[in-house]
Amino acid sequence: MRNRxxxxxxxxxxxxxxxxxxxxxxxxxxxKEAERQRELFRQTAGILPGELYAAQGEELxxxxxxxxNASLEACDFGLGPGKLEGALTQLPRYFADTRRVExxxxxxxxxxxxxxxxxxxxxxxxxxxALTAYxxxxxxxxPINVVPKTSQEIAMYNLGRELWYHRAGNRDxxxxxxxxxxxxxxxxxxxxxxxxxxxxxxxxxxxxxADKLYTLQDRIAFCYESIGIAPPEFYSEPYxxxxxxxxxxxxxxxxxFTELPGFTR
Amino acid sequence: MKKRYxxxxxxxxxxGLTLSQPSPFQQRVQQAIQNGGSKFAExxxxxxxxxxxxxxxxxxxxELVGAFLERQRxxxxxPADGKLMGDWKQGEALFTNPRKGNCYxxxxxxxxxxGAGRMGPGxxxxxxxxTSEAVIKYTYDKIYNAWATMPCSLMYRAGYHxxxxxxETAHVTAFLLDPASPVNAKR
Numbered sequence: 001m002r003n004r005x006x007x008x009x010x011x012x013x014x015x016x017x018x019x020x021x022x023x024x025x026x027x028x029x030x031x032k033e034a035e036r037q038r039e040l041f042r043q044t045a046g047i048l049p050g051e052l053y054a055a056q057g058e059e060l061x062x063x064x065x066x067x068x069n070a071s072l073e074a075c076d077f078g079l080g081p082g083k084l085e086g087a088l089t090q091l092p093r094y095f096a097d098t099r100r101v102e103x104x105x106x107x108x109x110x111x112x113x114x115x116x117x118x119x120x121x122x123x124x125x126x127x128x129x130a131l132t133a134y135x136x137x138x139x140x141x142x143p144i145n146v147v148p149k150t151s152q153e154i155a156m157y158n159l160g161r162e163l164w165y166h167r168a169g170n171r172d173x174x175x176x177x178x179x180x181x182x183x184x185x186x187x188x189x190x191x192x193x194x195x196x197x198x199x200x201x202x203x204x205x206x207x208x209x210a211d212k213l214y215t216l217q218d219r220i221a222f223c224y225e226s227i228g229i230a231p232p233e234f235y236s237e238p239y240x241x242x243x244x245x246x247x248x249x250x251x252x253x254x255x256x257f258t259e260l261p262g263f264t265r
Numbered sequence: 266m267k268k269r270y271x272x273x274x275x276x277x278x279x280x281g282l283t284l285s286q287p288s289p290f291q292q293r294v295q296q297a298i299q300n301g302g303s304k305f306a307e308x309x310x311x312x313x314x315x316x317x318x319x320x321x322x323x324x325x326x327x328e329l330v331g332a333f334l335e336r337q338r339x340x341x342x343x344p345a346d347g348k349l350m351g352d353w354k355q356g357e358a359l360f361t362n363p364r365k366g367n368c369y370x371x372x373x374x375x376x377x378x379x380g381a382g383r384m385g386p387g388x389x390x391x392x393x394x395x396t397s398e399a400v401i402k403y404t405y406d407k408i409y410n411a412w413a414t415m416p417c418s419l420m421y422r423a424g425y426h427x428x429x430x431x432x433e434t435a436h437v438t439a440f441l442l443d444p445a446s447p448v449n450a451k452r
Binding site for chain 2: 155158159162163165166167168169170171172173174176177178181182185186187188189192224228229230231232233236237238239241
């Protein structure tokens with residue numbers, strides 16, 4: 001008798017719990033949603049937007065352009081001239097020819113200036129983005145391997161870490177507040193990861209919500225914008241510093257790049 | 266005697282000068298920020314307590330906490346009419362507006378609002394604390410200047426930065442505490 005009333009109580013509680021669970025607003029899992037959107041692109045277009053950007057980048061890479069009428073095939077991304085396989089995995093790094101630490105995007109600009117003879121002000125952002133997508137596609141799903149070694153790289157890593165903790169703006173924010181202290185949490189629907197958890201391993205990526213290709217610099221700029229800080233100018237030191245910091249941390253966490261260009265919300 | 270006095274004064278001055286000079290590393294950080302362009306550099310400028318939080322990675326040593334809280338408390342301003350609880354309906358709009366409070370990026374207020382963030386504690390039924398003067402003032406102060414109760418909190422100082430006026434702060438206070446607000450609706 002006593003057992004039976006316990007059972008009924010249990011079933012009632014279960015029913016109540018279920019009805020509460022079912023009336024809660026359904027939250028979409030952002031990763032599953034990205035996967036679904038990606039499949040839709042595959043099925044309807046047969047190609048992913050990121051692959052289109054990369055194809056456009058390949059054309060720009062191999063064409064003879066600029067005042068020196070040269071292609072970018074002699075550009076050295078750190079593994080030797082023209083060696084693109086895995087090039088992104090070891091960037092940012094120090095380059096003796098420009099005597100500074102460069103990330104993929106600044107390296108592309110340096111090569112456009114030095115090899116092709118473009119003036120910095122002539123360089124179109126969209127071309128750099130497409131070129132970034134192309135070079136990055138040669139490091140798809142490879143382990144990240146950014147280990148600051150030279151004094152310049154170590155200094156850049158330290159600068160990045162300092163910027164990471166720099167609280168400013170009228171929202172009193174820094175990167176660490178969300179990406180370290182609350183890693184694993186959510187800002188609205190966006191899951192937040194720490195650098196050790198592999199943050200930065202999917203860029204450059206096509207963001208289906210924005211319908212645009214975002215490089216890592218674009219993504220950092222977006223972060224600054226959303227915390228009320230005017231983003232740095234492209235190819236400037238804050239990007240290189242934050243990138244080497246995040247990617248060196250991702251390396252410590254033994255992370256790989258996702259498919260590149262990535263596909264994300 | 267006089268000479269010794271001058272020397273002592275010089276030493277103190279010199280010590281003061283070295284202490285007020287940013288370290289070579291800090292100078293290099295500033296240089297990198299400048300490299301990001303003038304707009305970036307302008308918004309990256311810090312007030313002294315933002316700089317302190319950055320220096321200690323948002324975990325202040327205990328001996329600095331008292332003075333920090335006192336400085337932050339002194340920054341709180343109140344509405345001219347002295348009413349710390351305003352209109353919850355206006356408060357609701359400020360709570361969800363990304364350009365104003367943007368509170369729901371981190372806090373659930375009205376549980377029917379889909380997609381609220383979870384960085385901050387949930388605020389559903391916040392009003393069960395009652396509406397005593399102490400509760401109202403604590404809530405108002407927290408919204409106006411979160412750093413006056415928690416040094417270097419993730420929560421930004423909405424009133425101090427002028428994102429919410431004192432009157433608007435009172436509206437958000439009402440959204441959390443008014444028994445008629447959807448935050449406190451019987452469910």
